[in-house]
Amino acid sequence: MATLVEAGQETEAIQILQETFGYQQFRPGQDSIIQAAIAGQDCLVVMPTGGGKSLCYQIPALVQNGLTLVVSPLISLMKDQVDQLRANGVNAESLNSSQPRELQQQIFQACRRGEIKLLYVAPERLMMESFLDTLSEWQPAMIAVDEAHCISQWGHDFRPEYGAIGRLRERFPHLPIMALTATADSTTRHDILQRLQLKNPFIQISSFDRPNIRYTLVDKYKPTDQLLTYLRDQRGKCGIIYCNSRAKVEDTTARLQSRGWRVGAYHAGLDADERARVQEAFQRDDLHIVVATVAFGMGINKPNVRFVFHMDIPRNIESYYQETGRAGRDGLPAEAMMLYDPADMGWLRRCLDEKSPGVSQDIERHKLNAMGAFAEAQTCRRLVLLNYFGENRQAACGNCDICLDPPRRYDGLVDAQKALSTIYRVGQRFGMGYIVEVLRGAANQRIKEFGHDKLPVYAIGRDQSHEHWVNVLRQLIHLGLVTQNISQHSALQLTESARPVLRGELPLQLAVPRIIVTKTRPMTSRISGGNYDKKLFAKLRKLRKAIADEENIPPYVVFNDATLIELSEIQPHSPSEMLGINGIGQRKLERFGRPFMQLIKQHVDEE
Structure with missing residues (x-):
């Protein structure tokens, strides 16, 4: 842990937390990050939505002398942060293309006079030579890069304009940089460190767990009827409904409006004024529900979203985690409901096949397959999410459809040992399909070329179907015994947790594969925060x-x-x-x- 530059700064940080932001104590991880930042150390902060990332750079900005620059991808997100800081009495501003030139000049002058503590800018403006020249004159104290996963080619939301931010290190070699994101697997985290050239960084990877969110997935059969049935229990609550197409957004919005719901539509095909109107109405509780494509959400800092409903399966787990994470940011109970039809996965795969072959397509395919595995999981939904992000856990959460309506279990130790041994014997260099082929004794040329038909594990699983072994491998991934290395073509590799299972030192219960997914019971949890009036x-x-x-x-x-x-x-x-x-x-x-x-x-x- 970094040591504080001055003994009194720790007390000052706590004082700012309490007096400016109104919180009595730091959340787990925040104090360590803040100390490292105050000491001038680079930081990589991976913290879930609603976990308090913003305070990790806002408090150091108020403790230290000078300007803190915050790189943010959306105007709406900047505005929201600035509004909240000003409400707490903090001098904060944003620079963006929608502002009149006169206002921008006023902000520049205020920065030059040292009156602004936090300045929010987009990456495009940051990398302009004229702005960098001006920034040098201001002598900033720190740069915070929000939504840092956008920097990485392995991230789910890669943006080329973010990739240039790493050049800041050349211009400001001694300026501390803090990178923050809610969603980054190990490959993406490594890429962020390299691209931003973070030097001896303090790395804080907080738990990805959002225990207040209940994850539920049900078969899609009559989606509009299912949505309406679900919404009957959501009267008076704020929520987001995600659809995979603009046409479905508009159709769903019209159906809900005709039934008296205060709802608005949001997608990239609408003009900017209409999108801004809907977002502002939702922020101000004038609309309770927004039906949207994935174009909606990154700039939403609304803490009282009580549910997120997916009409269609998202394209990757990172997007799903971010989108569902927009519910319950205040820590109160929230719900994440998804309708799933395997045919939707087929459509997404066909869309992906139409893209140009290459690394980008391979990454998207890996992530789509992981999302499909989540939807078809027989394992606690929360475990699937946490282990995907490298947070190895084996204890079920008790707050998802799998836990509340559990599948039948069997002694899966022998099956697990067969699968784990096969992964190990082939050198941990092959993907799921190949492992299943070796297990089932497929007589194909590739297996023969590698000599894997001579291994003792070859065909030890021929008594079970292809679907059975795919399901077993997915469960082992979800349980954190196996990981998929995206940078090595999704090769299956063993984690440390696999050792005692291979040795037979621990019992292991697996779920009997559900070839036909059964409908889970609906979720009807209510807001509760103690015995309040x-x-x-x-x-x-x-x-x-x-x-x-x-x-x-x-x-x-x-x-x-x-x-x-x-x-x-x-x-x-x-x-x-x-x-x-x-x-x-x-x-x-x-x-x-x-x-x-x-x-x-x-x-x-x-x-």
């Missing part, structure tokens, strides 16, 4: 909306739902009691506290 919570939400509309900001910038629930439970009457509520700092108390205290007192008197 539901009537008071409803009144506080109404007050929050009125204040937000008057201030022209989204409601969650005032207070998020978790803060309102704590207010409803503790019912503070004094400023000091208000400051004990998570999410209420000194500036927010001064700006918004009085009407909330008055409403709480009035409610208590009436009761």
